[in-house]
Amino acid sequence: MELDLEVSGAIIDSWVETGGVDDDSARVVLQVAPQGRPRELVIVEAEASLLPDDGWLEDLSENSCHGSPVRATGHRMLNGFISATRLQLIR
Known part of the structure; x- marks a missing residue:
């Protein structure tokens, strides 16, 4: 059984990976500096x-x-890497 992990911190870098031509799915990739361990x-x-x-996607x-x-x-x-099942983003 996999345990959920949580990381909190600041976004250092980000990018969006789109699917193929016929694929509307997109993934975001965040490089995060964890709080307390930047x-x-x-x-x-x-x-x-x-x-x-x-x-947020835009x-x-x-960046x-x-x-x-x-x-x-x-x-x-x-x-x-962490495959997120939940994201909380704050502007």
Whole structure:
């Protein structure tokens, strides 16, 4: 049984990965500096549908939300990244 992990911190970098030509799915990737451990960067991947609104998708793709607080809950993947099942983003 996998345990949920939670990371809280600030967004350092972000990008959006889109699906193929026939695929409308998009994933966001966040590089997060965890609170209390800012030198230990954590990569969080999430379905774009977890974002609170489309404005966040645009901001993340344009890197205009760097420094914004984030809390992500999810599972650690084999590559060490966190696959988020819940995101809380604050402007």
